[in-house]
Amino acid sequence: MVTGFYDKPTGSIQYVVADPVTRHCAIIDPVLDFDEKSGATGTANADALLDFIKEQEFTLEWILDTHPHADHFSAAYYLKQKTGVPTAIGARVTDVQNLWKVIYNWPDFPADGSQWDRLFADGESFSIGRLPVRVIHSPGHTLASITYVVGDAAFIHDTLFMPDSGTARADFPGGSAARLWRSIQDILALPDETRLFTGHDYQPDGREARWESTVAEQKATNSHMSTCRSEAEFVAVREARDRTLPMPRLILHALQVNINGGRLPEPEANGRRYLKFPLNAL
Numbered sequence: 001m002v003t004g005f006y007d008k009p010t011g012s013i014q015y016v017v018a019d020p021v022t023r024h025c026a027i028i029d030p031v032l033d034f035d036e037k038s039g040a041t042g043t044a045n046a047d048a049l050l051d052f053i054k055e056q057e058f059t060l061e062w063i064l065d066t067h068p069h070a071d072h073f074s075a076a077y078y079l080k081q082k083t084g085v086p087t088a089i090g091a092r093v094t095d096v097q098n099l100w101k102v103i104y105n106w107p108d109f110p111a112d113g114s115q116w117d118r119l120f121a122d123g124e125s126f127s128i129g130r131l132p133v134r135v136i137h138s139p140g141h142t143l144a145s146i147t148y149v150v151g152d153a154a155f156i157h158d159t160l161f162m163p164d165s166g167t168a169r170a171d172f173p174g175g176s177a178a179r180l181w182r183s184i185q186d187i188l189a190l191p192d193e194t195r196l197f198t199g200h201d202y203q204p205d206g207r208e209a210r211w212e213s214t215v216a217e218q219k220a221t222n223s224h225m226s227t228c229r230s231e232a233e234f235v236a237v238r239e240a241r242d243r244t245l246p247m248p249r250l251i252l253h254a255l256q257v258n259i260n261g262g263r264l265p266e267p268e269a270n271g272r273r274y275l276k277f278p279l280n281a282l
Contacts, residue, residue, distance in 0.1 A: 006209045007031045010072040011202045013211045019129025026062035026128045028077035046075035064088045066157035067145040068096050068258040070251040077262035086117035090146035097259045103281050115261030140180025141168045162210050163276040166224035171242035177235040192216035
């Protein structure tokens with residue numbers, strides 16, 4: 001059972017994935033609300049997930065992120081505080097931490113992944129209730145991106161978007177279009193009927209938000225993958241597209257929170273929390 005929750009301000013999709021037999025579930029890629037104009041944070045998105053889980057009489061077993069997000073704050077830490085449920089992310093998050101601690105000039109930051117309860121390696125398995133879950137390391141968009149394959153569903157984060165939107169950008173620090181191509185090949189090697197759940201939808205041409213496709217659909221109609229026949233061709237298309245894109249408006253806000261497992265900066269002596277911005281770093 002998969003239920004998606006769309007956050008229109010960031011175009012993000014959050015998921016609750018449940019085993020219908022045991023009614024155990026996981027949350028994938030939860031959003032902590034943030035208004036950059038006022039500096040206000042909120043928990044409406046995360047609380048809606050918890051309300052849904054309570055209504056469905058599910059038991060929350062995991063709080064999962066696919067990667068350190070550059071366009072929204074992760075609500076993983078907030079949810080762990082509320083529920084006591086373990087958090088997890090891919091083991092290569094330490095590569096992202098070490099990269100960004102330099103950008104933020106954060107020498108004392110512990111870039112060891114200790115901000116999460118579990119770090120999943122490529123090929124590792126675990127379960128949600130009785131549902132088997134397999135982890136695939138899927139770098140390209142970030143160094144740490146992973147895919148969760150849960151039964152006949154795969155949560156593919158920012159690799160493939162819906163077919164009419166193509167693929168995710170690969171020009172962030174640590175990103176690589178060539179790695180993204182190879183990660184997408186791994187995903188498209190799954191059975192054709194595998195349901196693919198993407199991490200974002202930006203509603204091209206104003207259509208309704210969508211987030212579910214299949215491997216077969218992506219192979220046949222994805223606007224990048226159905227036309228690019230080689231890695232070199234894809235890299236040329238992806239890099240040309242990336243050169244036209246501005247950086248996400250929240251990247252410098254979000255990554256200092258998300259490489260820290262969703263923790264906001266500690267309050268200073270006056271009781272307020274402050275974000276830090278490196279100028280001219282990107």
